[in-house]
Amino acid sequence: MLWIPGPTEVRPEILAECARPQISHRGKEMDALSARIDPHLGLAFGLAESSTAQVAVHTCSGTGLMEAALHGVGPRTLHLVNGAFSKRWHEVALALGKSATKLEAPLGETVAPETVARALAERGPFDAVTLTVNETATGVRTPIASLARVLRDTPEVLFLADLVSYLGGAPVDFDVHGLDFAFASSQKALSLPPGIAVCCASARYLERARNSKRASFYLDPIRIVDGHRERATLATPCLPLYFALARQLEDISAGATLPPSERGRSGADAWNARFAKHVRMQAQTVAWAHGHGLRLLPEPELASPTVSCLRRGALDVEKLTKALAKRGELISNGYGDLKGHTFRIGHMGDHDEASLARLLAAIDELWPTVLA
Ligand SMILES: Cc1ncc(COP(=O)(O)O)c(C=O)c1O
Known part of the structure; x- marks a missing residue:
């Protein structure tokens, strides 16, 4: 994914x-x-x-x-x-x-x-x-x-x-x-x-x-x-x-891209539910990160709802991205000067909390093997 x-x-x-x-x-x-x-x-x-x-x-x-x-x-x-x-x-x-x-x-x-x-x-x-x-x-x-x-x-x-x-x-x-x-x-x-x-x-x-x-x-x-x-x-x-x-x-306007439990909304209501899903996924990512001693690059009030940029903490970013890719899950290394120092998870679009939980669980499983 x-x-x-x-x-x-x-x-x-x-x-x-x-x-x-x-x-x-x-x-x-x-x-x-x-x-x-x-x-x-x-x-x-x-x-x-x-x-x-x-x-x-x-x-x-x-x-x-x-x-x-x-x-x-x-x-x-x-x-x-x-x-x-x-x-x-x-x-x-x-x-x-x-x-x-x-x-x-x-x-x-x-x-x-x-x-x-x-x-x-x-x-x-x-x-x-x-x-x-x-x-x-x-x-x-x-x-x-x-x-x-x-x-x-x-x-x-x-x-x-x-x-x-x-x-x-x-x-x-x-x-x-x-x-x-x-x-x-x-x-x-x-x-x-x-x-x-x-x-x-x-x-x-x-x-x-x-x-x-x-x-x-x-x-x-x-x-x-x-x-x-x-x-x-x-x-x-x-x-x-x-x-x-x-x-x-x-x-999107018909609510058809929302998680099954949230369907039935339409128009602006459906768009707002999509946006709220992204905010929840961002919170889910941050909660997971804090549980692993990791921090976002920006201060919380500036954190994007669609892409989280995390400081690497104890991780080796190259090892992490490669090990995840072998499982078919692609996340990004840091960009430009941030390469190797941060990694990015894009929790946007049609992804939902359940699929994000699977990605984070995959990182948990790999954890001991992807430390610096
Ligand atoms: C914020 C932002 N602006 C502009 C671009 C460039 O967009 P495109 O690759 O569609 O030209 C990107 C691509 O990642 C982006 O993230």
Whole structure:
């Protein structure tokens, strides 16, 4: 089983969707397919009923939509960096020729809202701020609300958020938190194969992007969002993954991906039950870790609900990951500088507490053989 923080396990029903006969992407069946997807994406992004934001799907991985997000904003960007994936925003911005400034926090921490407020006041003006809400490399979730409060005082600055490894795993309040462009890959908490990505763009983001010069075609955010809304994708989409996305979103909204004892919920209630399951799995992981003298890398209040990054304690991470892999259970070594010092368990997507208990029991059995 895949317990790495993405790609995650995909249910057989969803894999079967990928094997459906193809359709014309310029026909009524495609329109119907996209129409199946949109309302559920609204729930995933937590859109208000009166929301003027637009959701879209694009055939690319999450990084493609990160780049698209930056194509739609002006040249002065501010990046909150607390790990490898949040750093990617800065790298992409530099590659696009932006005047990109980064604010860095130590691994396992977040950039404090006061630091952001100071940078906005003293080092601006900026056109956009970027945040990776769930830093998959360190298992840190940055509280969006406190940053949203800071950004409320600078309405000219667009708020761009990476929700990869978060969307579908935890609640998002796109409108309430004043997000302007947010995206996620399919292969993380949505439990789909990799290859497509989803996004949501605010009306003000779209207006500004529409009126700016955008140096991209395939990753032009306006072509992506308009193409989805008008049911005229700018290129041939990955149809198998669209089938899978539609079915998975419908199943999540119908409560069909919940553990059997929790079925019978639907709509936002079902999504909230999915999010609550992830919180319980995170608590289960932490309780197990504490019982083994292990600690999370971040402080508890910053711990991600979808991926736990644990300090190695007495363990040899290489031995642990290899021994588990022999049993068909895959967890991840630490990322970058954290390799060998931490390991990560992705408890997101369609996994449940019972399957997590089996993984943790497998580590228990291996314990004496995987010590440093
Ligand atoms: C937080 C985060 N952002 C971005 C990415 C890159 O996404 P993709 O590989 O879909 O381009 C990842 C991948 O692991 C991620 O975890």
